[in-house]
Amino acid sequence: YTDWMWTSFVVFSVSQSSMLAVGAVYYMLFTGVPGTATYYATIMTIYTWVAKGAWFALGYPYDFVVVPVWIPSAMLLDLTYWATRRNKHAAIIIGGTLVGLSFPLFNMVNLLLVRDPLEVAFKYPRPTLPAYMTPIEPQVGKFHNSPVALGSGAGAVLTVPITALGAKLNTW
Numbered sequence: 826y827t828d829w830m831w832t833s834f835v836v837f838s839v840s841q842s843s844m845l846a847v848g849a850v851y852y853m854l855f856t857g858v859p860g861t862a863t864y865y866a867t868i869m870t871i872y873t874w875v876a877k878g879a880w881f882a883l884g885y886p887y888d889f890v891v892v893p894v895w896i897p898s899a900m901l902l903d904l905t906y907w908a909t910r911r912n913k914h915a916a917i918i919i920g921g922t923l924v925g926l927s928f929p930l931f932n933m934v935n936l937l938l939v940r941d942p943l944e945v946a947f948k949y950p951r952p953t954l955p956a957y958m959t960p961i962e963p964q965v966g967k968f969h970n971s972p973v974a975l976g977s978g979a980g981a982v983l984t985v986p987i988t989a990l991g992a993k994l995n996t997w
Contacts, residue, residue: 834929834936841893842928845869846921849902853916859907862920866899888939894931898924 848869849862870892877890905920 834933837893838929838932841895841932842898842925845895845898845928846902846924849899849924850917850920853902853906854913857911859903859911862899862902862906863896866895869893869895886940891936891939893928894935895928897931898928901927 845862845866849865852865853859853861873890873892877887877892880890881887901923902916902920905923906916909915909919
């Protein structure tokens with residue numbers, strides 16, 4: 826594991842667990858039905874599977890999109906809501922804490938089964954990118970003493986006054 830992998834895991838864990846907790850609690854409090862969080866997590870899982878299938882159809886590897894494990898954490902949230910006798914504040918505090926603690930654990934197990942993301946990100950060719958969108962490495966600092974660079978820079982600077990002069994000459 827490298828630093829960027831840990832940072833990515835933390836950022837995704839915080840964002841997705843809060844997305845699950847806030848969205849599911851909103852739905853639970855709106856409907857009053859204890860199983861709503863699991864239903865909400867199932868819908869989000871299906872949406873992610875559809876996105877995974879779409880990327881796979883575009884030619885990307887199967888594990889290019891990793892489907893987060895929302896459902897077990899949502900089930901804990903539902904159990905909290907049921908166990909606290911539908912006390913809204915207890916559901917938010919205890920259920921949100923359980924989601925925040927369990928979601929990263931479930932996803933860590935999920936991510937251990939995936940290929941190295943660095944390999945997928947940088948070694949896999951992207952066949953769907955057209956040639957005009959292929960990234961070009963920036964040539965920073967390479968032409969600082971080049972007469973071509975100096976001439977093009979001077980041309981860029983002088984373009985505005987020369988254009989203005991030409992427009993003025995056309996009005997005579």
